Amino acid sequence: MKWLLYSYIILVIILHLIPTPGGLEISSAEVGFIRMDYLLHVLVFLPWMFFSLTFRHNQTARKWSLHDPSVWFGLGILAATATEGIHYWLPYRSFNPVDMLANAAGVVIGAVVIFGGWWIAGKKRGYANFR
Secondary structure, rough: OHHHHHHHHHHHHHHHHOOOOOOOOOOOOOOOEEEEHHHHHHHHHHHHHHHHHHHHHHOOOOOOOOOOOOHHHHHHHHHHHHHHHHHHHHHHHHHHHHHHHHHHHHHHHHHHHHHHHHHHHHHOOOOOOOO
């Protein structure tokens, strides 16, 4: 499963660093009331928290490790803002703070799904402090 994580990270980096073709104009397209490019930014970072499950089964007592989902969340927010923030210095890409928020929203939605699933699973099993 770790190969999938590494492939995902490389894909995210490539998608955020390559120049976009001049004819590719998705910022004007809309899905419902949401611009298509914002939706794609959310979808790119949505799987981030699911990779915390890769390391979840092997918990350790270390305070800052990849076994802790909150570390994954922090790294996800950092990656989401950094990948868009680097656009500020790339002449062939445009920086947009709303894209940065959409990236972070993908991480947050993924976290809600993962943590919500853990909470629901814990409630069904009768654990008081399921983590």
